[in-house]
Amino acid sequence: MSPRIPLVDLAAAHAEIAHAVQAGFAEVLATTGFVGGPQVAAFEREYAAFAGVKHCVGVANGTDAVELALRAVGVRPGEEVIVPANTFAATAGAVVRAGAEPVFVDCDRSTCLIDVPAALAAIGPATKAIVPVHLYGQLAPVEELRAGLNGLSEAVRSRVRIVEDAAQCQGARRRGRTPGSGPGAIAATSFYPGKNLGAYGDAGAVLTDDEDLAETVRKLGSHGGLAKYAHDIPGVNSRLDALQAVVLRAKLRRLPEWNVARQEAASYYDKLLGGLDGVTVPTVLPGNEHVWHLYTVQVAARDAVLAELEAEGIGAGIHYPVPLHHTGAFATDASFPHAEHIAAHTLSLPLHPHLMREQQETVVAALARALSAPRRRPL
Ligand SMILES: *Cc1c(COP(=O)(O)O)cnc(C)c1O
Numbered sequence: 001m002s003p004r005i006p007l008v009d010l011a012a013a014h015a016e017i018a019h020a021v022q023a024g025f026a027e028v029l030a031t032t033g034f035v036g037g038p039q040v041a042a043f044e045r046e047y048a049a050f051a052g053v054k055h056c057v058g059v060a061n062g063t064d065a066v067e068l069a070l071r072a073v074g075v076r077p078g079e080e081v082i083v084p085a086n087t088f089a090a091t092a093g094a095v096v097r098a099g100a101e102p103v104f105v106d107c108d109r110s111t112c113l114i115d116v117p118a119a120l121a122a123i124g125p126a127t128k129a130i131v132p133v134h135l136y137g138q139l140a141p142v143e144e145l146r147a148g149l150n151g152l153s154e155a156v157r158s159r160v161r162i163v164e165d166a167a168q169c170q171g172a173r174r175r176g177r178t179p180g181s182g183p184g185a186i187a188a189t190s191f192y193p194g195k196n197l198g199a200y201g202d203a204g205a206v207l208t209d210d211e212d213l214a215e216t217v218r219k220l221g222s223h224g225g226l227a228k229y230a231h232d233i234p235g236v237n238s239r240l241d242a243l244q245a246v247v248l249r250a251k252l253r254r255l256p257e258w259n260v261a262r263q264e265a266a267s268y269y270d271k272l273l274g275g276l277d278g279v280t281v282p283t284v285l286p287g288n289e290h291v292w293h294l295y296t297v298q299v300a301a302r303d304a305v306l307a308e309l310e311a312e313g314i315g316a317g318i319h320y321p322v323p324l325h326h327t328g329a330f331a332t333d334a335s336f337p338h339a340e341h342i343a344a345h346t347l348s349l350p351l352h353p354h355l356m357r358e359q360q361e362t363v364v365a366a367l368a369r370a371l372s373a374p375r376r377r378p379l
Contacts, residue, residue: 004313005350005359008194012354013258017250021200024246039245044205046252050171052178053187053207055214058240059221062167062190065204066094068238069188070129072206072216073161075100079128081163084114085323085339087133090190091165092324100128104325106336110283112296112346113140115338120148123156133165136319137196137262137293138285139174140164142185163188166207168293170196171259175287180207191248196262196293197255199244258353262292265355269295272364278371280345294319298345299371306347308370314363317348 014021028039040058048056059065075081077099083092085104092102105118114132123130132140142162149157164187166179180187189195191203206217216233219225224235251258266282273279280298284290296319299305309316323339324330349363 003310003315005315005355005363006352007315007317007348007350008352009354010193010198012352013198013251013254016254017247020250020253021247024250025243028242028246034242035239037242039242039249040240043240043245043249043252046249047205048207050252050255051180051189051207052173053180054209055207055211057206057214057217057221058245059204059206059217060238060240061202062188062192062195062204063090063094063097064221064236064238065167065188065190065206066091066131066163066165067097068217068220068236069163069186069206069208069213070094070098070100070131071220072213073129073163073186075128075161078126080124080126081128082119082122082130083324084119084131084133084135085325085336086112086320086342087135087165087324088167088320089324089327089329090167091131091133092330094188095131101126102324102330103127104330104332104334104336104339106338107342109338109341110280111138111285112136112342113138113285114145116141116144116148119145120152123152123160127156127160129161129163131163131165134167134169134172134179136282136296137169137172138288138290139169139172139177139179141174141285141287142179143175143177161186167192167195167204169291170293171255172291173289174285178207181209184210184213186210186213191244196259196291197248197251200247201241201244203240203244203248205240254353259291261353261355262351263290265351265353265360266290266292266295268357268360269349269351269364272360273297273367276364276368276371279367292351294348295351296346296348298342299347299367300345302345302347305367305370308373309363309366312366312369314366315350318346319348320346
């Protein structure tokens with residue numbers, strides 16, 4: 001049975017754009033240009049303008065976007081890339097796909113964003129890049145990372161690159177800056193259906209102001225060349241489909257208002273949860289314009305609370321239940337207390353642009369019941 005109040009509502013989003021999607025699909029079907037073409041080029045232009053960067057290169061998914069961005073800045077086999085332990089597995093998986101080794105660091109316990117001093121301290125002779133993840137819809141303090149790097153030796157400063165994982169923050173800004181903007185900057189985003197801007201399947205993009213980096217990514221994703229049968233470098237097949245571009249263009253027109261709806265829903269949750277004992281509401285890092293990909297609270301006995309919410313038809317979620325250094329794929333002996341604490345306590349409440357206030361009140365009432373249920377007293 002699908003939940004009464006789902007975590008995300010893709011059907012409601014589709015209803016708003018169904019006409020535009022049908023018209024766009026008809027056009028693509030008539031021309032049979034399924035990969036690349038005018039829809040993709042138009043989307044790349046429109047998204048670059050929205051995202052405040054000069055170049056948007058569409059790729060097949062967000063994981064590829066991270067991998068190709070890493071490869072474009074020169075990450076090579078045998079090198080290390082610093083990644084927060086509390087992120088989706090794709091961030092670290094992309095590092096491995098680029099041939100490098102992820103080196104995990106902890107995060108800030110209240111914002112859940114990468115711990116900048118820890119990231120700087122983890123830099124070693126093999127470090128080639130750092131991947132701050134703009135988790136849940138707000139930007140990590142990239143400017144602090146940059147300033148920290150600038151304070152290190154010339155050798156480190158010129159070698160270590162910042163590659164932003166911007167999969168969860170479409171439309172977010174930090175002190176006016178957007179991911180991938182500025183000299184040498186590069187960011188990867190995902191248009192997985194559940195993201196703030198979601199396709200009807202897999203899609204992603206790399207964002208940068210740097211023309212050379214953009215061209216390298218485009219080559220890497222297109223068998224190593226820009227023209228047919230030109231293979232300047234070894235590449236892969238990672239391109240954006242025309243049908244996905246149709247959907248993304250239609251949704252992009254709504255995205256500003258959808259992000260505002262998310263912001264309004266987040267402040268209403270803040271208000272409703274303000275007086276509730278046992279719930280820590282999410283922290284917005286000062287200087288951030290948050291776009292609330294996820295609204296994550298922290299509670300004790302999280303799994304029991306989640307089970308009770310599910311029993312009441314509330315589609316809550318966990319992002320993410322296992323920190324990457326505790327997964328089979330990326331196990332290490334290191335311990336990252338904040339990432340572990342967050343993994344054990346984080347709970348994502350339903351949040352999407354079509355969520356209604358009464359639904360939020362229902363969610364919070366159910367959460368209050370779950371928190372005060374007798375079996376939830378200290379075990
Ligand atoms: C969704 C996501 C990705 C990967 O995107 P896909 O399009 O699913 O490959 C990478 N990093 C983060 C933080 C994500 O949330």
